[in-house]
Amino acid sequence: MDRLADSQNKKRIKIRIHGAVQGVGFRPFVYRMADRYRLTGWVRNNSHGVLIEAEGNHDSIQSFLWSLQSKTPRQAHIQSVKFHYLDPVGYPKFEIIQSVHEKHHSAWILPDIATCTDCLKELFNPKDRRYLYPFINCTQCGPRFSIIERMPYDRVNTSMKSFDMCPECRAEYENPDNRRFHAQPNACPNCGPHMELRSRTRQLLSANKEAVKQAVHAIKAGKIVAVKGLGGFHLMADATNSVTVRRLRKLKHREEKPFALMFPDVASIQSACDITPSEHRWLTAPEAPILLLWKKNLPDSSLAPEIAPDNPCYGAMLPYTPLHHILMKLLNRPVIATSGNISEEPICIENDEAFERLGGIADAFLIHNRPIVRPVDDSVGRLIGQTEMLLRRARGYAPLPILIKTSDPPAAAFGGHLKNTITLSAKNQAIVSQHIGDLETEPAMIHFRRIIKDLQALSSIRPGTILHDMHPDYASTAEALKTDPNAKPVQHHLAHVLSCMLDNEIDPPVLGVSWDGTGYGTDGTIWGGEFIQVNQDKWYRVASLRPFSLVGGEAAIREPRRSALAVLHACFGDKLDASTCPNVAQSFRKDEWNNLVKLLNHRSFSPLTSSIGRLFDVIASMTGILHVNRYEGQAAMLVEYLAWQSNKKADPYSFKLVDTEPHLQIDWEPMIHECLCEINSGARIQNISDRFHWTLVNVILKVAERIGQRRILLSGGCFQNKLLTERVCDTLEKSGYRVYRHQQIPPNDGGISLGQIAAAKYGFV
Ligand code: ZN
Ligand code: ZN
Ligand code: FE
Numbered sequence: 001m002d003r004l005a006d007s008q009n010k011k012r013i014k015i016r017i018h019g020a021v022q023g024v025g026f027r028p029f030v031y032r033m034a035d036r037y038r039l040t041g042w043v044r045n046n047s048h049g050v051l052i053e054a055e056g057n058h059d060s061i062q063s064f065l066w067s068l069q070s071k072t073p074r075q076a077h078i079q080s081v082k083f084h085y086l087d088p089v090g091y092p093k094f095e096i097i098q099s100v101h102e103k104h105h106s107a108w109i110l111p112d113i114a115t116c117t118d119c120l121k122e123l124f125n126p127k128d129r130r131y132l133y134p135f136i137n138c139t140q141c142g143p144r145f146s147i148i149e150r151m152p153y154d155r156v157n158t159s160m161k162s163f164d165m166c167p168e169c170r171a172e173y174e175n176p177d178n179r180r181f182h183a184q185p186n187a188c189p190n191c192g193p194h195m196e197l198r199s200r201t202r203q204l205l206s207a208n209k210e211a212v213k214q215a216v217h218a219i220k221a222g223k224i225v226a227v228k229g230l231g232g233f234h235l236m237a238d239a240t241n242s243v244t245v246r247r248l249r250k251l252k253h254r255e256e257k258p259f260a261l262m263f264p265d266v267a268s269i270q271s272a273c274d275i276t277p278s279e280h281r282w283l284t285a286p287e288a289p290i291l292l293l294w295k296k297n298l299p300d301s302s303l304a305p306e307i308a309p310d311n312p313c314y315g316a317m318l319p320y321t322p323l324h325h326i327l328m329k330l331l332n333r334p335v336i337a338t339s340g341n342i343s344e345e346p347i348c349i350e351n352d353e354a355f356e357r358l359g360g361i362a363d364a365f366l367i368h369n370r371p372i373v374r375p376v377d378d379s380v381g382r383l384i385g386q387t388e389m390l391l392r393r394a395r396g397y398a399p400l401p402i403l404i405k406t407s408d409p410p411a412a413a414f415g416g417h418l419k420n421t422i423t424l425s426a427k428n429q430a431i432v433s434q435h436i437g438d439l440e441t442e443p444a445m446i447h448f449r450r451i452i453k454d455l456q457a458l459s460s461i462r463p464g465t466i467l468h469d470m471h472p473d474y475a476s477t478a479e480a481l482k483t484d485p486n487a488k489p490v491q492h493h494l495a496h497v498l499s500c501m502l503d504n505e506i507d508p509p510v511l512g513v514s515w516d517g518t519g520y521g522t523d524g525t526i527w528g529g530e531f532i533q534v535n536q537d538k539w540y541r542v543a544s545l546r547p548f549s550l551v552g553g554e555a556a557i558r559e560p561r562r563s564a565l566a567v568l569h570a571c572f573g574d575k576l577d578a579s580t581c582p583n584v585a586q587s588f589r590k591d592e593w594n595n596l597v598k599l600l601n602h603r604s605f606s607p608l609t610s611s612i613g614r615l616f617d618v619i620a621s622m623t624g625i626l627h628v629n630r631y632e633g634q635a636a637m638l639v640e641y642l643a644w645q646s647n648k649k650a651d652p653y654s655f656k657l658v659d660t661e662p663h664l665q666i667d668w669e670p671m672i673h674e675c676l677c678e679i680n681s682g683a684r685i686q687n688i689s690d691r692f693h694w695t696l697v698n699v700i701l702k703v704a705e706r707i708g709q710r711r712i713l714l715s716g717g718c719f720q721n722k723l724l725t726e727r728v729c730d731t732l733e734k735s736g737y738r739v740y741r742h743q744q745i746p747p748n749d750g751g752i753s754l755g756q757i758a759a760a761k762y763g764f765v
Helices: 002-009 026-036 058-070 117-123 167-174 208-220 242-251 266-272 277-283 322-331 351-358 442-459 475-483 492-503 554-558 560-575 582-586 590-599 612-622 634-644 669-680 685-707 722-734 749-761
Strands: 011-020 040-045 049-056 077-086 094-096 195-199 204-207 225-228 233-238 260-262 290-295 313-317 335-339 364-368 380-384 387-392 411-413 423-426 429-432 465-469 488-490 510-520 526-534 539-545 656-659 664-667 711-715 738-740
Touching: 011 058, 026 040, 026 049, 026 058, 026 094, 049 058, 058 077, 058 277, 117 322, 195 208, 204 208, 208 225, 208 233, 208 322, 208 364, 225 351, 233 242, 233 351, 242 335, 266 277, 266 313, 277 290, 277 380, 277 387, 322 335, 351 364, 380 722, 411 749, 423 442, 423 749, 429 749, 442 475, 465 475, 465 749, 488 492, 488 749, 492 510, 492 526, 492 539, 492 711, 492 738, 492 749, 510 612, 510 685, 526 612, 526 685, 539 685, 554 560, 560 582, 560 590, 560 612, 560 669, 582 612, 612 634, 612 669, 612 685, 634 685, 634 722, 656 685, 664 685, 669 685, 685 722, 711 722, 722 738
Parallel strands: 040 094, 225 364, 260 313, 290 380, 411 465, 465 488, 510 711, 539 664, 711 738
Antiparallel strands: 011 049, 011 077, 040 049, 195 204, 195 364, 225 233, 233 335, 260 335, 290 313, 380 387, 411 423, 423 429, 510 526, 526 539, 656 664
């Protein structure tokens, strides 16, 4: 039994390290670390750095990863560590294998890299000529993707081209023994970019070091400062000042969606959040993403409660540019560092644009004269179980390619509608763009078109095939058809499943669980609770949630109470009245309720949906948690967070699996009745939310049993839900299933474009 448990525990990790790690004893170092943690596998050089595969139990792998990052030999410098977990193959020992001389030395551009420790030492050394200079960098750190205008990556092709290096900088740049040898953004206070602090009317307040100091004073005094960073502007404000946080919410039209925080150091994060060793490693990695971390039980009460209301997590990050390091050292307190935009529009990157668009929000502007060539938002990640999952892939990750094993002609996939990304593919590689965002506004569309052009120019990929979502009303669909009238549609939930297949480097057959809020189905209804069997040459929708009315279409996505009304009406028909579920009834005016009931079965007004996201909405509204979303996915998030606070062992609610044509249907009606009973008898909403989660786990287990497929793949926005994803993985793995979930590619619609490319690869278009 122990041996069985052990073999199930075993994992294989594939690690790609970029950086100066060749010829400095790095492979022997990797070998020693693998030996110490009793891992098997191999290490070899490749054109970017080294590639490692290692097998062992999870804890050993984590310790190994941590050692690679923290015990790196002195002369070696790691620019990025990208890894994901794969099925173990049973390597007998660990070995150093001969380098493979790759024919095409790929000169692909690196992502932006957080400031390295060597540069930090100089930055804070009063004797160094770059003391407190906010643009210090070297070959191992600094801007890359955000400053390159065209390939190849040389200074004349970057936004540093207008800065002539002074003799000292040039000497470093030309000396092969210097750590700034060919560091394209190399600069110093004498020759490089500089800072300015300006008022919202563009009046110059101060420059250089003084500008940074005054910006710090302004933030401490409760002002909102727009700070030009690496891939765009942040709005920064004192996170300990409730009045300021409330003002920022009002000005930014952001009612309740949590704000991200930048902390001065790991210790300050630890005083506000509980962090695991894996999270510690990730926070301090060269990618330096925002991580969703549990607030401490007794949180540091100095943080304003308005930062993340009703939310048990903070989005936290560490400083990742020299400017951030200086600011945070002087501030010595956490600040809000939220994208410099209004509502969901794209992030500002140009000074003029910032004054225009953020002039009504920021009290002052801390700007500089190094142009940002393209917007790159902060990446966002969350630990699921013991391993990483990216929820937004941008700074630090994009545009590193994903390997796809295909010989298809070059293609471009235009992605979905929300959290859009695009993907280009050619020669075994798929390049997923940085997070673009929701395509809801004209500025967003301009941004979207610009990134399509930009990524094509940078990668020299001339796509022959254009792929798009099947939804006829998506702006990305319209754009694809405008580009090529023969562009090919890909079903949304299939794209989710295929993106997860690529993320885990597995091939069909698999059973994909594709659960999200909205996606256009092949039958013209709105899907979102789908089980998709993918075989080598064909895919099938093998099971789905019993559909219900999306009353008023889009409006029902904003208002969870509308889905609740539809589901209750489906259960009770004409017997439904205000007393059936007072929570839902009380959220409507009488005339609203009557009107909506009349419209329930008008298909042009109320399309059918099989969405699990909407089923979360139903629970949220029935229990009275939330009737109207203030931001996308809010109700589902609250239901998850309440479930974490359940105080008793919960059983799943009942549901029925009904054999219908053409596929199995999951009927939620028994669950709704049991749930109503509990609500009406005053059960805790935390426990109801918990039981709802267990019900969903059970649904996946029972459908998997019926379909008889052992390899289960989880994709779609619902699997951003940590509780759901962890429970499904645990429960199914205990029952002998192999469960795959997202790692480097987001489970949400940020992965759709990559899935569209995969659909072409498998011949599903
Ligand atoms: Zn550096
Ligand atoms: Zn210089
Ligand atoms: Fe989706």
